[in-house]
Amino acid sequence: METRNLTCINCPMGCQLTVVTDGGEVVSVTGNTCPRGEIYARKEVTHPTRIVTSTVSVSGGVIPVVSVKTASDIPKESIQAVMDAVSGVCVNAPVSIGDVLLENIAGTGAALVATKNVAAKQL
Amino acid sequence: MNKAGLSYYDIVIIGGGPAGLAAAISAKESGADSILVLERDRELGGILNQCIHNGFGLHTFKEELTGPEYAARFISRFHELGIDCRLNTMVLDLKAEAPSGDEGSSNGCIKTITYSSRSEGLVQITAGAVILAMGCRERPRGALNTPGYRPAGIYTAGTAQRLVNIEGCMPGRRVVILGSGDIGLIMARRMTLEGAKVLAVAEVMPYSGGLKRNIVQCLDDYGIPLLLSHTVTEIKGKERVEAVVISEVDENRRPVPGTEKEYECDTLLLSVGLLPENELSRGAGVGISPVTSGPVVSESLETSVPGVFACGNVLHVHDLVDYVSEEAAAAGKRAAEYIKGGASAGSDTPCVPVKTGNGVRYTVPSYIHPDKAGERITLRFRVGDVYRDCAICVYLNDSRIARKKARILAPGEMQEVILSGDELRSFPDLTEIKVCIEAN
Known part of the structure; x- marks a missing residue:
C-alpha cells in the first residue's frame, strides 16, 4: 500500500486529496468534495498529463515570437521532450490562432498550434 | 461635436484589456451606439497577450484557453460589433465637470478626456459616461x-x-x-x-x-x-x-x-502584489478605497462621480479573468443604461452600505441602492486570512439571510455571494448589509 497526498487543481477550492494505491492500482481517494476530484486523483497517480504552452520564433512578424500550445494534453514525463522540439521551430508571419506548426510533437500524438495572431511586419 | 468643438462619445472606455473589451461589447449589446475604447498598447487584449499559459475561460467558455486565445474571442466580437478603438493612445487626464448653465443635474456632468498618441498628438474628447478599465500595476x-x-x-x-x-x-x-x-x-x-x-x-x-x-x-x-x-x-x-x-x-x-x-x-x-492603477480616477475626483486601492462603487459599479464606472483590476485585483469579464459586462450594461437615462445616478433613492464583518477585508460593491439593484447583485470580496471549515454569512440589519459553508477560504481566492434584489427591497427599514466569516 502506498499513500500519496495531492492538491486538487480543478477549481480554486484546492481540496487536499489522499490517494491510496496498491501495485499501481488505486484503492481509494479521499478528501475530494466533488467527482472531479476523484477523476483528477486517479489520473494524476496513474498517467498524469499536461498541456504545454510556450513560444516559437517568428520571422517577418510584428513581434519576434508567437505563443503556442499542445492541442491536447501530453504525458507529464514528455514535457522536456516537447520543449526540446518546440525550441527548434521557427515560422513565417503571418500566423493565425489554431495554425498547426508541428504535427505529433515529440511522438506524443499532439499537434503544436499557435495561440496568437501575429501579423506580418509592413515593410 | 459638442459646443466646445470637441468630439463627443456616449461612452469612452479607458483601457482595451479584458475589462475594457467586455465592457465595450456589453455596452454596445445593451444599445449604446457611440463607444470609443482608448488603449495604450499596440494591440487590444491587455495583459492577456503575455499570459500564454492555459486555464483561462473555464467559467465563460467551459474550456481551457490560453490568454491570447481568450482575448481573441473578445477582440473578434468587438470588431464584429464595429466598436471604435484607438491604439497606441495614452490617456493623460480625465475631468468630470457639470457644464456651466446646466441646472446642476448630476446626469448632465460631462467628462473630458485628454489623450496623446503619435498619430493624433494631444487630443481632447468628451463623453457622457466613462468606464475605467485601466487594470493594475505590479508592486x-x-x-x-x-x-x-x-x-x-x-x-x-x-x-x-x-x-x-x-x-x-x-x-x-x-x-x-x-x-x-x-x-x-x-x-x-x-x-x-x-x-x-x-x-x-x-x-x-x-x-x-x-x-x-x-x-x-x-x-x-x-x-x-x-x-x-x-x-x-x-x-x-x-x-x-x-x-x-x-x-x-x-x-x-x-x-x-x-x-x-x-x-x-x-x-x-x-x-x-498588484496595485490598481488609479491616477486618472483620482484626478477626476473619484473616491478610492484604502483597502482595494480601487474606486468605491455602487451596485451599478458606478464610482462616486456620476457616470464614471469602474471594472476589472482597476477596481479590485481579480484572480480569474472570467470574473473580470463578467464584472466588466455589468459595468458596460449599466453605463449604457445611464446614457439612456433609465438608471441614472439617483441621489434620491435609498442607499445601503455594505459593511465588512469578521474576516472580510472589503466588498465590491461597497454600497447598494436596493431600488436600482435589479434581480440579483453579485457581491465580491476577499478574506484577510486563511479560514477552514467556516461559513460566509450575510446579514440584513441584524438578521442573517444567508449562510454558505466553506471548507477553506484563502486571501488569494476571491469569494462571491449573490444577493436577491427583491429580498433587499422587501426588507423593512434596511440600513445595513453585512458580510462576515463565522465558524461552522
Whole structure:
C-alpha cells in the first residue's frame, strides 16, 4: 500500500486529496468534495498529463515570437521532450490562432498550434 | 461635436484589456451606439497577450484557453460589433465637470478626456459616461525596502513575462522569485521550461497568494521549493545580481537572525502584489478605497462621480479573468443604461452600505441602492486570512439571510455571494448589509 497526498487543481477550492494505491492500482481517494476530484486523483497517480504552452520564433512578424500550445494534453514525463522540439521551430508571419506548426510533437500524438495572431511586419 | 468643438462619445472606455473589451461589447449589446475604447498598447487584449499559459475561460467558455486565445474571442466580437478603438493612445487626464448653465443635474456632468498618441498628438474628447478599465500595476522593488545596491537582474514577474513571451528574450539563467503571486508561480515554470534554473520561491506569508493549481503545476511539477514564511533580506552584486540572501520570518514577518541562507543567482523576480492603477480616477475626483486601492462603487459599479464606472483590476485585483469579464459586462450594461437615462445616478433613492464583518477585508460593491439593484447583485470580496471549515454569512440589519459553508477560504481566492434584489427591497427599514466569516 502506498499513500500519496495531492492538491486538487480543478477549481480554486484546492481540496487536499489522499490517494491510496496498491501495485499501481488505486484503492481509494479521499478528501475530494466533488467527482472531479476523484477523476483528477486517479489520473494524476496513474498517467498524469499536461498541456504545454510556450513560444516559437517568428520571422517577418510584428513581434519576434508567437505563443503556442499542445492541442491536447501530453504525458507529464514528455514535457522536456516537447520543449526540446518546440525550441527548434521557427515560422513565417503571418500566423493565425489554431495554425498547426508541428504535427505529433515529440511522438506524443499532439499537434503544436499557435495561440496568437501575429501579423506580418509592413515593410 | 459638442459646443466646445470637441468630439463627443456616449461612452469612452479607458483601457482595451479584458475589462475594457467586455465592457465595450456589453455596452454596445445593451444599445449604446457611440463607444470609443482608448488603449495604450499596440494591440487590444491587455495583459492577456503575455499570459500564454492555459486555464483561462473555464467559467465563460467551459474550456481551457490560453490568454491570447481568450482575448481573441473578445477582440473578434468587438470588431464584429464595429466598436471604435484607438491604439497606441495614452490617456493623460480625465475631468468630470457639470457644464456651466446646466441646472446642476448630476446626469448632465460631462467628462473630458485628454489623450496623446503619435498619430493624433494631444487630443481632447468628451463623453457622457466613462468606464475605467485601466487594470493594475505590479508592486516594484522600491516598495519592498530590501537593502543592497541597484544591480541589473531585478525584474517584476510581469516584466519578465513580457520579455520572454512577447519580446522573446530571457532575462536570466539562475533565478530566485520573491512572492508567490500567480504571475511569479507561472514565471517559475516558464523560466524553467526555457532552460533557467529556478532555485526557490520565497513567500513572506505562511500561505501562498497564488492559486492551488499554479502551486501544483508550476512548482511541484518541477521540484521548485516554495519557502513559506521566508523573505529576501539582502541582494548581493553591484552591476548585476550575484546572490540573494533568504531568511525565515517570525509571525510578525520580521526576519529571524541566524536563518540566513545565500542563493547564488543572476536574477530576482518580484511577484509581491498588484496595485490598481488609479491616477486618472483620482484626478477626476473619484473616491478610492484604502483597502482595494480601487474606486468605491455602487451596485451599478458606478464610482462616486456620476457616470464614471469602474471594472476589472482597476477596481479590485481579480484572480480569474472570467470574473473580470463578467464584472466588466455589468459595468458596460449599466453605463449604457445611464446614457439612456433609465438608471441614472439617483441621489434620491435609498442607499445601503455594505459593511465588512469578521474576516472580510472589503466588498465590491461597497454600497447598494436596493431600488436600482435589479434581480440579483453579485457581491465580491476577499478574506484577510486563511479560514477552514467556516461559513460566509450575510446579514440584513441584524438578521442573517444567508449562510454558505466553506471548507477553506484563502486571501488569494476571491469569494462571491449573490444577493436577491427583491429580498433587499422587501426588507423593512434596511440600513445595513453585512458580510462576515463565522465558524461552522
